[in-house]
Amino acid sequence: MTAYDALMAFQHTTEALGQVAGRLGWDQETMMPRESAGQRAEEMAAMESVLHARKTDPQVAAWLAEIDDASLDTVGQAQMRHIRKSYARTMKVPADLAAEIAKVTSRSQGLWAQSRADEDVSGFLPVLDEVVNLKRQEGQALADGGDVYDAMIDDYEPDMTAAELQAMFDAMRPRLVALRAAVLAKATPVHLSGNFPSGAQMKLTRKLAKTFGYDMSMGRIDKAVHPFSSGSGHDVRITTRTSEDDPFNCLYSTIHEVGHGCYEMGIDDAYALTPLGRGVSMGVHESQSRIYENQLGRSKAFTSWLFTEMQAAFGDLGVSTADAFYKAVNCVHDGYIRTEADEVQYNLHIMLRFDLERALMSGDLAVGDLEAAWNDRFKADFGYAVDKPSNGCLQDVHWSVGLFGYFPTYSLGNVYAGCLHETLRKAVPDLDGRLAMGDTTAATGWLRENLQQYGGLRSPHETIQHASGMTPSPEPLLSYLEEKFTALYGL
Incomplete structure (x- = not known):
């Protein structure tokens, strides 16, 4: 066995253990008994200690030193690129710090969920302060004298920097703000009304998942406080949530998570349980979830099919035509929740979080001042006040589990999706005709x-x-949004 073969065999087990750790996280958010949180935190810490030990095993260093990357094929070189980067990163983070982060973030997640339900910011901030301090220590170790926030971004979007993201946001903001103002000046909100039982929503959401290519023989759909996807290869699970007065929350959260799940399911089986066997970055991951949800799922063609399906599932929807339903799906309106935001305003929610978490990591914003800072910024950006913490700084799970540097990848994913959609339209000229029949296979097949x-x-x-055949740029996304909403609102 060559050094490369030995390393890949070792890595296979490490990847498998990582999937087990991910399954513990999935269980915690879906099925774990409430009083199990303390024990689960210990279990997560133990798993992180095992993974950290494997990733920093001296034998890994010996194999890395022996392997000549130039002698490998393209796949082997890509595997080594990921393994070398992971090894260098893990060696910078002390094992006890990695275990403590896993333990505290597991506990923090449960406290966040309870504080969110209780509308109690004060009950969550002490543990968030612990998370921020631990993540700042990790960021400092990873940055090795460089920018701490850049080091955090690199975990989710390799080679991306805060400066590049800031430049992207600066280019996007004026056109998004102008489009929002033009739409809101003419908008007459269109909303559904009727009876939308949770059971009927879940039945339809499973049909939607299959419609977009999600393989239920390798996955499942459960409920969680905050929708997410988990796993890779032949075990990819997604979650959604239901609100009986807002079925779109469930249906479009599902389509979004199906985009993530189908990416993982679509990866070549030859890469299973190797570094190549998962999505390359969260920005690319979000490109899949956002193009499934928005450019496909919210298109006029697809919503004409979904309108009929929803009438069959729920009866009277409060709108009588496919055109009115399309306007309801794409209604631009005031709202607090990022995951429920329309396409025009979504990225403005991300810009708010990007600036606040950078300030938290730099120490310019104290955790104790987060709620006030959030509320002030939201009022300045959106023009109305946050009414309760679950609509403000407690709405997202990310900071409770230490995902600093993650939020900007949502907007990056939107930008990537814009590029992909422009090329997809050229590659599949009859796309709208297919979508109008509820047939997504040409689009999802092209993406796969x-x-x-x-x-x-x-x-x-x-x-x-x-x-896409193009250098990633915000232009295709902005052009798509301006064209879509200009037509929709008669601007």
Whole structure:
């Protein structure tokens, strides 16, 4: 057995253990008994200690030193790129710090969920302060004298920096704000009304998942406080949530998570339980969830099919035509919740979080001042006040589990999706005709063939460029939004 073969065999087990740790997290958010939180935190810490020990095993260093990457094929070189980077990163973070982060964030997640339900910011801030301090220590170790927030972003979007993201947001904000103002000046909100039982929503949401290519023989759909996806390969699970007065919350959360799940399911089986066997970055991951949810799922063509399906499931919807239903799906209106935001305003929610978490990590914003800072910024950006913490700084799970640097990848995913959609439209000229029949296979098949199957083979930038044939840029997204909402609202 060569050093490369031995390393890949070792890595296979490490990847499998990582999937087990992920399953513990999935269980915690879906099925775990409430009083099990303390024990689960210990279990998560133990798993992180095992994973950290494997990733920093001296034998890994010996194998890395022996392997000549130039002698490997393209796949082997890509595997080594990921393993070398992971090894260098893990060696910078002390094992006890990694275990403590896993333990505290597991406990913090439960406290966040309870504080969110109780509308009690004060009950959550002490543990959030612990998380921020621990993550700042991790960021400092990873940055090695460089920018702490850049080091955190790199965990989710390799080679991306805060400066690049800031430049992207600066380019996007004026056109988004102008489009929002133009739409809101003419908008007459269209909403559904009727009876939308949770059971009927879950039945339809499973049909939607299958419609978009989610393989239920390798996955499942459960409920969680905050929708998410988990796993890779042949075990990819997603969650959604229901609100009996807002079925779109459930249906479009599901389509979004199906985009994530189908990416993982679509990766070449040859890469299973290797570094290439998962999505290459969260920005690329979000490109899949956002194009499934928005450019496909909220299109006029697809909503004409969904309108009929919802009438069959729920009866009277409060709107009588497919055109009115399309306007309801794409209604631009005031709202607090990021995951429920329309396409025009969504990225403005991300910009708020991007600025606040950068300030938290730099120490410019104290955790104790977070609620006031959030509320002030929200009022300035959206023009109305936050009414309760679950609509403000307690709405997202991310900070409770230490995902600092994650939020900007949502907007990056929107930008990537804009590039992919522009190319997809050219590749599948009869796309709307297919979507109007509830047939997504041409679109999802194109995404699987051109992007999903490759997993982590290329860098994020190269992945999007290979699939779309263009250098990633916000222009396709902004043009799509302006064209869609100009037509929708008669601007």
